Amino acid sequence: MGSDVPSTATARIRQLSRGNRRKNDRIDGAAAASVAALQGDARPVASEDHTAVLRLLDERRQNLVEQSIRVRNQLHAVL
Structure with a gap:
């Protein structure tokens, strides 16, 4: 992402989508992507080649x- 996504925004997305504010990497990643998309900061994802x-x-x-x-x-x- 070009800019940082505020943690309060991701917390709000988590709360709206799951009914609670519990944090884990998968949910937080999806929440950050949702906020970025809503703010227009999302970039297209390009797959990496096998060498990379x-x-x-x-x-x-x-x-x-x-x-x-x-x-x-x-x-x-130590021993």
Whole structure:
């Protein structure tokens, strides 16, 4: 989104659509998209190619490996 969606607006959308103000990522994402569409800030969604998705997954895997190594090294230092 080009601009931030106020949390009060998403809370109101959640309340109107679900009857409560409980927050979770899926509901909050839909609420933010609804507010953006109503405000005219919505942009079309373009699908990503497989290369971009695999690059993101590989980056996430590498971050997890590095974090695992750091945690193991910290544990060894403590013991």
